[in-house]
Amino acid sequence: MKMTIFASLAFRNLLRNRTRTLITLSAISFGCIGLILVGGFFEDTFLRLREGQIHSVYGHLQVHKQGFSTRGKTSPFEFLLEKPQDIAAFIKDDPNVALVTPRIGFSALLSTGETTYGVFAQGVDPKGEDQLATLDGVRHAEKGIAVFEGQDLEAENSYDIVVGKGLADTLNLKPSDRVTLLVTTVAGGLNALDLTVQGIFFSASEEFDDRGIRIPIRTAQSLLRTDKVQTLVVCLRKTEDTDRVLNSLRDRLTAQGFEVELIPWYEMADFYRRVVQLYRRQFHVLIIIVSGIVILSIFNSMNMAITERTREIGTIMALGYRRSEIQQLFVAEGFFLGLIGGLLGLLGGILSGSIISALGIPMPPPPGGTAAWTAAIEIKPYLLWTALIVSLISSIISSFYPARKAAHLVVAEALRHV
């Protein structure tokens, strides 16, 4: 009952000096909007980087022969998957799996006639990779890996090659140029093939763009003289399902007697992990800054209110209200400021975020990337909660001292206050 009148009183007192309340509310809402927009921009960057890397380099899961992750780097050809079609068919039966596509990775020398350069080559299934590269749910982006000059690989067994943007620049390659790829075969012999540059690509990884080439998998297999593959790249319908599907597949593949190991994308995407860590830290700093703004604006507003209402506070205490109740009254005012300002901020954040997302923010190539991109604001529920909780907690903290000051006024002096 007492709390009802206190809440009502606190609320009405906010309407008393409307300009001041409006300024304080604006400060709080702008702080919230800032948090939501910056946090949403970071989330969009994470999403884009994550999906970009999944849909160009890693897939959601990679299946290798047991032992590949520990010893595969030094002797990759000892860890090739036998009967990859059987494993692929088994994995494809899982309803969460959208695609299984084979790859074989190897080091090679790429020669233009004048220059020879060490490259990292991937034998890929063009159709599978095209499907893998398709991005769903990322605004202003369609492909994880995109051929921007010439064309992508088409047939499984053509003598075509696509090269990364950095590599094309280094070797001055253009579509329809002829190159020679020199490799060590699985058995240890030498082999070479003449190939035609079909296109130039960029992916979410600058490292891959600088040294990477792709050729059709059948061509790669005949070059390396093998019918095995190194990796099965698994693409899921939803990134969020990665862990669940990983565990279930791992168990079921083992039960079927396949000697394989499964690696989720996040264990491979080291760069993504570091970016997230860095941005999250920056976001925490922003939370501190916004809390500071909210605390100072409410503190100032409450202090002025208390000076103006000294005699009223004296009266309420003379009527029989305790000091602690006066304190509650002013903390309630601060709480309402935080709540209303926070809610307005959420509304403003969602609205401005949607507008900015629709327009898109033109961005230069990100660290580790080669292509300019268009950013958006990805508003996650946790951002809204964070913004609201920051404004509520800051408002309670900032009204605490002024409220305490009000509660410790000397009644007789407060009554004499003009």
Added chain:
Amino acid sequence: MPLLQVDSVFKDYKLGKTTVHALRGVNLAVKKGEFTAIAGPSGSGKTTLLHLIGCIEVPTEGRIFIDGKDVTSLDADELADFRLTHLGFIFQTFNLIPVLTALENVEFPLFKHAVPKAERVKRSMELLDTVGLSDYAKHKPEELSGGQRQRVAIARALVTRPQLVLADEPTANLDHDTGAQILQLMKAINKRHGTTFIFSTHDPLIIEQADRTIHIVDGVITTD
């Protein structure tokens, strides 16, 4: 036993390095149902005496008993509770809460009592009726005249059914006629309900209305 007993009360204030002796050995007893004026010039100690009786301040020395209770021994919270249950206040500047309506201002002290809403509104409306303002229940203080505001303040002072109502120069901010009406209203309530009133004033015409007048000069009671 008197309702109020003030025993050898002294009150000093520190003003920088000097000490002001506002009250110097005041003794006073007021019986239930009295309508008492405390008269004296500005700075004589009237307000200080009312604040001490009203448990708003504590004496430097001496004891004050209200309804047999030694209020000088209570802590801040106990004093607040005592004010709520035993005392009513009327101020010179009315001191209504500006954001509340007349009815809510009257109700305000009852929010701390466990009075059901219906009873709270009924009691407050009856009092607004007693002071002649039942048509103004929804008005904010700024929409009322000085005399009307003081009537609301009187209703607020009475709503908890206190034994003692203290009024510090209740007519000083009102014109003479309105002041006289306010005093008549207080007196009528005193006669009808037996509520004890102690009010301070320096207006001779108001003093005439009192059943008993205590004169105070320089912190000492001169005539009673």
